[in-house]
Amino acid sequence: MRPGALPRIRRDALIFAALVALYLAVSGVVTNSYYQLMLTLVPIWAVMGISWNLFSGYVGLTSFGHAVFFGLGAYTVALTLNWWDLSPWFGIAIGAVVGAAAAVFIGMPTFRLRGHYFALAMLAFPLVLLYVFQYLGYQEVSLPMKRQDPFFWLQFTDPRAFTAVAVGMLVVAMAISFAVENSRFGLTLMAIRQNELAAEASGIDARRWKMRALVLSGVIAATAGGLYACILLVVTPEAVFGILTSAQALTVVLFGGVGTVWGPLIGAAILIPLAETLHAELGNIVPGIQGVVYGVAIILVMLLAPEGIFWTLRDRWLRDRGPAAPVPRGDRPASAAVAPLVTAPPQVSGPLLRVEGLSKSFGGLRAVDDVSFEVKPGEILGIIGPNGAGKTTLFNVLNGVLPADSGRAWLAGEPITGRKLHAICRLGVGRTFQVVRSFPRLALLDNVLIGAYGAGLTGDAAVAAAEEALARVGLLDQAAQPAGQLTNKGLRLMELARALAGRPRLLLLDETLAGLGREECDELLEVLGRLRAEGMTIVIIEHTMHAMLRLADRFVVLDHGKVLAEGAPRTVVEDRSVIEAYLGKKWLARCST
Amino acid sequence: MEWEILLENVLNALAAGITIGCIYGLMCVGLSLIFGIMRVVNFAQGDLLMLGAYAAFYLVAAWGVLAFLGPEVAPFAGAILAGPIVFAVGWLLHRWIVARVSGLRTVASLDEGHFGQLIVTLGIALILQNGGLILFGSMPRAVRTPLSSSAWMVETGIGDATIFLNKARVISGLAAILVVVALYWLLERTRLGKALRAAADNPTAATYMGIDVDRAHRIAFALGSGITAVAGGLVASYLSFTPFMGLDFVVIMYAGVVLGGMGSLLGAFWGGLTIGFVQQISALVLPPQLQNAAIFVVFLLIVVLRPQGLFGRSAERA
Numbered sequence: 065m066r067p068g069a070l071p072r073i074r075r076d077a078l079i080f081a082a083l084v085a086l087y088l089a090v091s092g093v094v095t096n097s098y099y100q101l102m103l104t105l106v107p108i109w110a111v112m113g114i115s116w117n118l119f120s121g122y123v124g125l126t127s128f129g130h131a132v133f134f135g136l137g138a139y140t141v142a143l144t145l146n147w148w149d150l151s152p153w154f155g156i157a158i159g160a161v162v163g164a165a166a167a168v169f170i171g172m173p174t175f176r177l178r179g180h181y182f183a184l185a186m187l188a189f190p191l192v193l194l195y196v197f198q199y200l201g202y203q204e205v206s207l208p209m210k211r212q213d214p215f216f217w218l219q220f221t222d223p224r225a226f227t228a229v230a231v232g233m234l235v236v237a238m239a240i241s242f243a244v245e246n247s248r249f250g251l252t253l254m255a256i257r258q259n260e261l262a263a264e265a266s267g268i269d270a271r272r273w274k275m276r277a278l279v280l281s282g283v284i285a286a287t288a289g290g291l292y293a294c295i296l297l298v299v300t301p302e303a304v305f306g307i308l309t310s311a312q313a314l315t316v317v318l319f320g321g322v323g324t325v326w327g328p329l330i331g332a333a334i335l336i337p338l339a340e341t342l343h344a345e346l347g348n349i350v351p352g353i354q355g356v357v358y359g360v361a362i363i364l365v366m367l368l369a370p371e372g373i374f375w376t377l378r379d380r381w382l383r384d385r386g387p388a389a390p391v392p393r394g395d396r397p398a399s400a401a402v403a404p405l406v407t408a409p410p411q412v413s414g415p416l417l418r419v420e421g422l423s424k425s426f427g428g429l430r431a432v433d434d435v436s437f438e439v440k441p442g443e444i445l446g447i448i449g450p451n452g453a454g455k456t457t458l459f460n461v462l463n464g465v466l467p468a469d470s471g472r473a474w475l476a477g478e479p480i481t482g483r484k485l486h487a488i489c490r491l492g493v494g495r496t497f498q499v500v501r502s503f504p505r506l507a508l509l510d511n512v513l514i515g516a517y518g519a520g521l522t523g524d525a526a527v528a529a530a531e532e533a534l535a536r537v538g539l540l541d542q543a544a545q546p547a548g549q550l551t552n553k554g555l556r557l558m559e560l561a562r563a564l565a566g567r568p569r570l571l572l573l574d575e576t577l578a579g580l581g582r583e584e585c586d587e588l589l590e591v592l593g594r595l596r597a598e599g600m601t602i603v604i605i606e607h608t609m610h611a612m613l614r615l616a617d618r619f620v621v622l623d624h625g626k627v628l629a630e631g632a633p634r635t636v637v638e639d640r641s642v643i644e645a646y647l648g649k650k651w652l653a654r655c656s657t
Numbered sequence: 658m659e660w661e662i663l664l665e666n667v668l669n670a671l672a673a674g675i676t677i678g679c680i681y682g683l684m685c686v687g688l689s690l691i692f693g694i695m696r697v698v699n700f701a702q703g704d705l706l707m708l709g710a711y712a713a714f715y716l717v718a719a720w721g722v723l724a725f726l727g728p729e730v731a732p733f734a735g736a737i738l739a740g741p742i743v744f745a746v747g748w749l750l751h752r753w754i755v756a757r758v759s760g761l762r763t764v765a766s767l768d769e770g771h772f773g774q775l776i777v778t779l780g781i782a783l784i785l786q787n788g789g790l791i792l793f794g795s796m797p798r799a800v801r802t803p804l805s806s807s808a809w810m811v812e813t814g815i816g817d818a819t820i821f822l823n824k825a826r827v828i829s830g831l832a833a834i835l836v837v838v839a840l841y842w843l844l845e846r847t848r849l850g851k852a853l854r855a856a857a858d859n860p861t862a863a864t865y866m867g868i869d870v871d872r873a874h875r876i877a878f879a880l881g882s883g884i885t886a887v888a889g890g891l892v893a894s895y896l897s898f899t900p901f902m903g904l905d906f907v908v909i910m911y912a913g914v915v916l917g918g919m920g921s922l923l924g925a926f927w928g929g930l931t932i933g934f935v936q937q938i939s940a941l942v943l944p945p946q947l948q949n950a951a952i953f954v955v956f957l958l959i960v961v962l963r964p965q966g967l968f969g970r971s972a973e974r975a
Contacts (some may be wrong), residue, residue: 177964184912356791358789
């Protein structure tokens with residue numbers, strides 16, 4: 065569980081329980097069957113929204129095809145009832161299994177795709193099923209009437225009972241949603257959404273987590289579809305697999321707010337009644353006017369609240385309250401963080417990192433060309449070179465972002481070339497990126513926790529590791545602040561902490577000092593110096609020469625992908641070929657005169 | 658002879674695939690200007706197509722403004738004229754709505770503002786569909802031309818096998834190719850085209866180069882709308898339609914653009930052509946209900962096996 069989750073869950077659960085009680089009370093009073101149906105549909109679409117949000121909202125891969133799960137759930141209930149006289153309760157359960165299976169089947173090929181490609185591939189799945197079900201002769205499957213035992217057959221004469229069942233399903237879905245958001249699961253998914261590369265570099269197997277999220281999402285959507293079939297009593301391919309069903313799922317979430325448990329709830333509670341009321345009140349007078357009004361309404365709200373109602377209101381409320389004061393964290397003694405030692409000092413004889421003949425080409429460009437060097441335990445190696453020398457590419461190959469064309473590398477004798485990103489991270493290679501990515505709305509501690517989770521730590525051990533890492537970079541007193549309030553320096557330190565939280569043996573730092581002022585730069589150097597004193601091994605890419613001269617024990621100079629020079633900083637910077645590579649021949653001539 | 662009949666069927670399916678494919682290709686090119694270049698997922702693209710079909714219908718049949726051209730020429734003149742009309746609609750839509758959730762404003766935000774664009778274009782789609790229902794009515798319409806029921810016959814010389822080329826579709830296909838060529842010239846050879854491509858490639862950098870990115874995006878959006886509308890006008894010459902026709906085509910358009918590789922104009926055309934091909938060829942072996950399923954199965958296969966698209970150069974940047 066994430067730190068501070070318990071009070072948050074308690075508060076949210078209380079609010080939610082009050083809303084549920086209020087909702088049930090209202091639906092108990094409504095006698096008009098049309099409005100009662102509306103009250104039943106709100107929780108169904110809220111559940112559908114929760115399903116969409118659990119996947120797309122947290123992972124950030126937009127799905128245009130959630131109708132595939134919804135439709136499979138609905139058809140499973142309708143067909144099992146028709147074929148085998150099975151109670152819809154069993155039908156919904158089987159539908160959930162079908163939904164999970166569909167998620168695995170869909171996810172396996174589709175997760176290779178990114179961005180829009182993924183979204184549009186998802187669009188195709190329900191449409192294929194739509195036509196297949198039409199072809200199979202299921203244009204209109206109705207649920208046979210059952211007179212006895214309404215609860216067993218889910219066929220109530222009182223429409224209020226359906227509302228109660230639907231709200232029951234919503235409660236379960238909300239509970240799952242709360243659990244996900246406040247756990248390692250949710251935090252990991254958010255890390256993937258933010259920056260998949262950085263998440264993998266923190267040891268997270270993105271593909272596996274995405275698959276888990278899609279399966280969970282598919283199960284929930286199939287359940288919603290199953291209940292939907294029981295309420296409408298007729299299932300048609302267009303109604304359950306249609307493009308509008310997928311659109312509805314994402315509309316309620318985007319309208320309410322993405323990536324929060326409340327978003328789908330807010331969206332469904334406003335949009336479904338709005339659409340239905342417009343349909344009932346205006347649809348008879350001028351057919352089509354309800355759609356126009358609905359369209360105008362959602363456009364207006366999105367222009368005013370582009371991130372959804374929840375986030376816009378919350379941000380406004382927080383702004384009105386003024387900036388949050390740094391809250392002292394009460395649930396954990398601060399002393400836990402002052403532990404002096406970083407990592408277990410590397411118990412290796414010989415080099416910690418050994419690189420031999422590493423090469424990487426992009427087309428004709430040899431970005432890294434036959435590079436060999438070694439890093440001794442506890443040393444700081446600076447990698448310098450002009451722009452385009454292949455420094456970042458070298459890092460990318462070393463920590464598994466890119467596969468090497470040839471050559472090998474070992475970490476403490478263990479080969480790391482050919483391994484995947486997250487596996488290399490688990491072996492003990494931590495990394496920061498040139499461009500810092502953070503979760504602006506999450507607390508600093510949550511941001512750093514992702515690194516700890518990635519390294520395989522769980523529960524209190526992960527929180528302890530994250531706090532220790534924050535203490536190490538001097539940010540512990542700001543742990544509860546949202547990362548969005550940090551300065552550039554703060555963000556750099558936070559990213560350093562995120563890498564440290566995984567307890568790496570080797571740190572790869574990519575331009576950690578970029579864009580910092582002189583004093584900020586000094587502060588960061590101090591932190592890095594402390595890390596060295598505690599036995600951390602660091603390889604750092606940097607442009608600021610004066611900083612590198614103070615920090616690094618040794619330099620490796622890259623130019624056009626090749627190692628140009630290697631050795632103690634002073635000798636390297638006086639090397640003629642290095643000066644030439646950096647400043648050109650003219651300067652070299654000047655220097656020598 | 659069995660195989661002669663088979664051959665005749667295959668050749669005719671190929672011919673129909675090429676002509677319909679050209680029209681699909683044209684609508685895909687329109688979408689690729691918006692989706693491929695601006696990276697805006699426009700759910701309303703199918704409805705812009707619908708507007709094009711109705712524009713042609715009113716110009717040619719209902720008001721008869723173009724009736725003087727005769728029933729052979731008027732439908733195609735109407736389709737071409739639908740372009741500038743819907744260009745204006747696209748311009749206004751971008752000016753008032755789409756610009757607020759896309760372009761430079763959202764480049765820096767998480768998800769690049771895609772979520773907001775989804776909802777907003779979905780709202781536009783709803784307004785256009787239902788507004789169309791109010792204005793145009795739910796009665797299926799068609800732009801009639803005698804050409805759609807006559808064909809050129811081409812003897813293959815192999816037995817009795819003859820290819821029937823529906824005149825309306827052939828002319829539509831040629832018109833589609835003409836428009837694509839004109840657009841290609843515009844983008845590759847003019848200053849405006851250069852600005853559009855720069856704004857597409859890197860909006861921030863384009864700004865530094867003195868390009869008015871907002872204006873470039875507006876032109877791209879309006880052009881994309883107009884091009885797709887021309888395709889809609891051409892569709893109207895052989896198919897009857899209602900205000901909800903967009904739903905059937907929007908998916909075909911996205912499939913075509915992705916197949917061709919996003920951001921590539923000619924790729925989008927080939928993508929649309931491929932879709933037309935698959936649709937017509939599958940008619941030979943599959944029952945009619947499964948023809949559309951076949952399109953999406955082929956689409957999924959290609960996307961999964963070759964994510965950069967059939968004709969694209971490289972995959973989307975990570």
